[in-house]
Amino acid sequence: xxxxxxxxxxxxxxxxxxxxxxxxxxxxxxxxxxxxxxxxxxxxxxxxxxxxxxxxxxxxxxxxxxxxxxxxxxxxxxxxxxxxxxxxxxxxxxxxxxxxxxxxxxxxxxxxxxxxxxxxxxxxxxxxxxxxxxxxxxxxxxxxxxxxxxxxxxxxxxxxxxxxxxxxxxxxxxxxxxxxxxxxxxxxxxxxxxxxxxxxxxxxxxxxxxxxxxxxxxxxxxxxxxxxxxxxxxxxxxxxxxxxxxxxxxxxxxxxxxxxxxxxxxxxxxxxxxxxxxxxxxxxxxxxxxxxxxxxxxxxxxxxxxxxxxxxxxxxxxxxxxxxxxxxxxxxxxxxxxxxxxxxxxxxxxxxxxxxxxxxxxxxxxxxxxxxxxxxxxxxxxxxxxxxxxxxxxxxxxxxxxxxxxxxxxxxxxxxxxxxxxxxxxxxxxxxxxxxxxxxxxxxxxx
Amino acid sequence: xxxxxxxxxxxxxxxxxxxxxxxxxxxxxxxxxxxxxxxxxxxxxxxxxxxxxxxxxxxxxxxxxxxxxxxxxxxxxxxxxxxxxxxxxxxxxxxxxxxxxxxxxxxxxxxxxxxxxxxxxxxxxxxxxxxxxxxxxxxxxxxxxxxxxxxxxxxxxxxxxxxxxxxxxxxxxxxxxx
Numbered sequence: 001x002x003x004x005x006x007x008x009x010x011x012x013x014x015x016x017x018x019x020x021x022x023x024x025x026x027x028x029x030x031x032x033x034x035x036x037x038x039x040x041x042x043x044x045x046x047x048x049x050x051x052x053x054x055x056x057x058x059x060x061x062x063x064x065x066x067x068x069x070x071x072x073x074x075x076x077x078x079x080x081x082x083x084x085x086x087x088x089x090x091x092x093x094x095x096x097x098x099x100x101x102x103x104x105x106x107x108x109x110x111x112x113x114x115x116x117x118x119x120x121x122x123x124x125x126x127x128x129x130x131x132x133x134x135x136x137x138x139x140x141x142x143x144x145x146x147x148x149x150x151x152x153x154x155x156x157x158x159x160x161x162x163x164x165x166x167x168x169x170x171x172x173x174x175x176x177x178x179x180x181x182x183x184x185x186x187x188x189x190x191x192x193x194x195x196x197x198x199x200x201x202x203x204x205x206x207x208x209x210x211x212x213x214x215x216x217x218x219x220x221x222x223x224x225x226x227x228x229x230x231x232x233x234x235x236x237x238x239x240x241x242x243x244x245x246x247x248x249x250x251x252x253x254x255x256x257x258x259x260x261x262x263x264x265x266x267x268x269x270x271x272x273x274x275x276x277x278x279x280x281x282x283x284x285x286x287x288x289x290x291x292x293x294x295x296x297x298x299x300x301x302x303x304x305x306x307x308x309x310x311x312x313x314x315x316x317x318x319x320x321x322x323x324x325x326x327x328x329x330x331x332x333x334x335x336x337x338x339x340x341x342x343x344x345x346x347x348x349x350x351x352x353x354x355x356x357x358x359x360x361x362x363x364x365x366x367x368x369x370x371x372x373x374x375x376x377x378x379x380x381x382x383x384x385x386x387x388x389x390x391x392x393x394x395x396x397x398x399x400x401x402x403x404x405x406x407x408x409x410x411x412x413x414x415x416x417x418x419x420x421x422x423x424x425x426x427x428x429x430x431x432x433x434x435x436x437x438x439x440x441x442x443x444x445x446x447x
Numbered sequence: 448x449x450x451x452x453x454x455x456x457x458x459x460x461x462x463x464x465x466x467x468x469x470x471x472x473x474x475x476x477x478x479x480x481x482x483x484x485x486x487x488x489x490x491x492x493x494x495x496x497x498x499x500x501x502x503x504x505x506x507x508x509x510x511x512x513x514x515x516x517x518x519x520x521x522x523x524x525x526x527x528x529x530x531x532x533x534x535x536x537x538x539x540x541x542x543x544x545x546x547x548x549x550x551x552x553x554x555x556x557x558x559x560x561x562x563x564x565x566x567x568x569x570x571x572x573x574x575x576x577x578x579x580x581x582x583x584x585x586x587x588x589x590x591x592x593x594x595x596x597x598x599x600x601x602x603x604x605x606x607x608x609x610x611x612x613x614x615x616x617x618x619x620x621x622x623x624x625x
Contacts, residue, residue: 075469087536087575118469125482125520126576128589128616161467166478166518170576183477183510185517201472242540251580275556288537288575329579331538345540349574352519 002256005218005238006211010098015135018140021101029109029217030146034154037220042113043346045214046216048224050236055081055172055209056287058311067196068114069204077205078116080107080213081177085169086287087349088329091240092210094252096123097130099214100137104160106213108146109220111158114206118159122177125166134162144290169353173401174207176355182376187357188401207398211240235310239328241270245333248272261285262299264309265332278334282418285314286326288346289406291413292339293323294365315407319413339418340425343410344372350407361404364395369409375422385422451495457487459478472503477514480504481521486615487497491522492531504539519573520616527562527569531604532586535572538579547583548572554604567586567608588614590621 004010014020021027033042047062049339068076080103084092096103103121111119123130138160141147149157165171165182171180175189178200199205215237218225228236235257247265249272255264264270265280274280280295301307302317311325333342351365368391370383392408398404415422454460468475480500481492488496497511515521522530531551535544544574548559551570557564560567578584581593585600592603607614 084577085575088579090577090579093577111554120467124577125478125518125616126573126586127590129620132619163467163475164479164482165522166482168518168572180478181475182472183474183504183506183514183549185513201469242580244582245541250582260607331541333541337541340608342537342540345535349536352574355517 002254002259003238004100004254005227005230006095006214006240007099007252007254015099016097016101016137017374018137020099021099022295025221026101027105027108027141027144029147029220030105031152031218033112034152036406039113039115042216043111043221045219045224046113049215049219049227050224050231050234050291051212051215052234052236052311053209053220054211054215054239054327056086056289058325061208061212064196064208065114065206066108067118067194067251068206069197070115071204075118075425076114076116076201077200077203078107078111078114078119079174079177079181079205079207080119080121080202080210081172081174081207082121082127082210083165083172083177084127084210084327085124085353086289086327086329087346088242088244088284089287089327090242090244091252091328093127093130094242095210095214095240096127097133100130100133101141102214102217103134104137104141106216107160108141108151108158110206110208110213110216112156112162113216116206117157118161120161120163120181120200122163122165122171122181124171125164128164131162131164136222138162169349170355170401170403173403176401177207178205178290182256185355187355188300188403190400202338213252230256232308232310233312233327235312239309239325241309241328241330243271243332245330245332246275246337247332248275255309257308259309260306261314262306262310264330271330271332274332274334276334278336280332281335281337282333282339283335284323284329284331284387284410286324287329288331288349289402289409290324290326291319291322291409292343292417293321293413294417297321297417298323319409320416323413338376339414339421340372341376343414344369344376346410347372347407350403353383354403354407358399358401360395360398364391364404364408367391368407373382375425380422380426380429382423382426384426385415385419388422450461450596451488451493451499453483453487453499461494465504474506474510474624477504477506477511478518480617481511481515482572485521486617490526490528490613490615491524520531525562527567529567529587529607530569530571530614532571532573532576534574534576534578534582534584536575537573539582539584542582544583547595547597547600550600551604551621554601567611568604588618589616590614590618 052058169185176186195205283298347369351369392411396408501511
């Protein structure tokens with residue numbers, strides 16, 4: 001069993017409530033921080049821990065905190081990004097609904113470190129049912145003196161509020177999230193200025209993912225060093241992986257970074273192998289935006305070593321033969337999966353979610369969806385495969401926010417690694433077999 | 448202005464939300480208030496409903512329209528009492544989302560985007576709702592229904608029909624614990 005930090009008490013009955021959370025060591029980091037540590041010392045511990053942003057970008061959290069501007073007399077904000085919408089990712093939902101207080105505690109300790117007196121949790125609208133869980137946790141924290149005025153007699157004040165979105169993937173991008181929080185359309189802003197200088201209401205702001213903030217209590221309680229020793233190299237700590245697709249045990253797993261991909265897929269502790277004893281075909285390892293890899297490439301690095309679940313090992317080989325850890329949305333596909341059809345669901349997703357601000361993304365995502373639709377309807381041509389390639393290459397790097405890249409990469413990688421399947425699709429439209437994956441009723445239909 | 452307005456309780460809830468934001472930044476409450484309006488005014492946002500929300504926040508109506516039209520959870524046309532939202536993105540597709548959609552289409556004789564003649568159900572397909580490990584899934588109101596089978600879909604929707612109540616995102620729901 002690997003080390004558990006975030007889900008260490010996941011199976012303690014009643015951990016959702018304040019009393020049990022507190023009995024299991026909850027809120028100790030707030031106590032330690034406000035009573036015995038300076039804000040600078042806290043930021044230093046987070047830097048030492050090597051914690052990286054868990055939303056997908058993997059940017060060092062301590063550095064992000066260090067960039068926060070602190071002009072005299074100007075409010076600063078901490079915003080938790082709980083807009084989890086990356087296809088294949090459901091870890092924040094799991095954490096917030098099961099152990100809501102770990103996020104509240106992480107936000108209080110982090111706010112103190114950043115000198116923030118108002119913090120918001122921006123949660124996606126579809127998670128409305130979690131709102132009542134978080135609201136209760138926040139109320140309990142207020143009632144027990146962890147939030148509000150003069151926390152633990154330290155003179156430090158903090159208010160924490162929930163803010164509900166309304167269905168827009170783009171609001172997971174931090175500047176779009178801030179626009180949305182200001183009551184506007186979720187159009188990303190041009191950076192710079194970065195939120196650390198001009199974020200919410202033009203004030204210095206830190207935006208961190210749920211999982212990132214939830215790791216802060218451990219770091220404060222045990223020291224940055226202790227966190228840095230977990231994991232492997234620059235992939236410090238643990239990571240929540242959302243496992244889905246054709247596996248025996250889908251779910252959220254907290255892994256110590258550095259276990260092998262093979263272990264993660266096949267061991268009974270994690271995914272438990274491929275559903276119905278089928279063979280592995282491909283994996284999308286870090287949410288829909290990261291390159292898809294065929295079985296051999298996801299299991300081994302270009303130098304022939306076993307690939308590990310870490311930022312560096314998954315990226316080994318660049319985009320030619322590697323991928324990214326991203327958000328940890330791990331989608332597994334068995335040998336019957338049509339890569340072209342799966343890609344169509346991604347292309348449709350990005351077209352639907354493009355905010356429409358930059359033309360390469362607005363037009364390009366629409367084109368990619370249309371061409372893939374044409375292919376799976378049996379009317380594709382060889383030229384369409386090249387056209388798809390060309391379009392994705394023209395989106396990548398040409399947009400204000402990373403959604404353009406996120407839309408381009410799945411298309412590029414699917415063609416790079418599975419070109420023959422695309423060619424088969426367009427050459428022999430009559431041979432296209434619609435494979436039904438319906439499993440829940442053991443009712444497999446081949447059309 | 449029409450006579451559309453929040454009940455006393457909803458107005459109190461709206462004022463509580465508005466107080467979460469700094470002085471002069473009340474526009475931040477727009478999305479949460481549009482949610483309240485959609486839940487209270489028959490599951491969709493009419494122009495009158497959006498005008499009303501704008502008036503509460505002292506902003507132009509166009510500011511409410513442009514936001515409502517951006518976010519996919521806001522319905523700008525009437526919908527059935529139960530809006531069935533079936534996820535169709537990768538992981539759900541891998542585990543049979545298309546079959547679930549077809550099943551509902553056949554069962555109620557409607558296509559994606561349509562409403563049954565009795566105004567009970569509207570079928571909508573949506574992008575990833577973060578239920579990939581429990582795919583296939585659908586959302587009715589605020590409730591996630593996961594690990595769907597045809598039988599499960601039938602019993603959920605038949606229960607909705609016999610309940611005959613409008614489902615909203617603000618409903619208190621049973622929490623599924625994996």
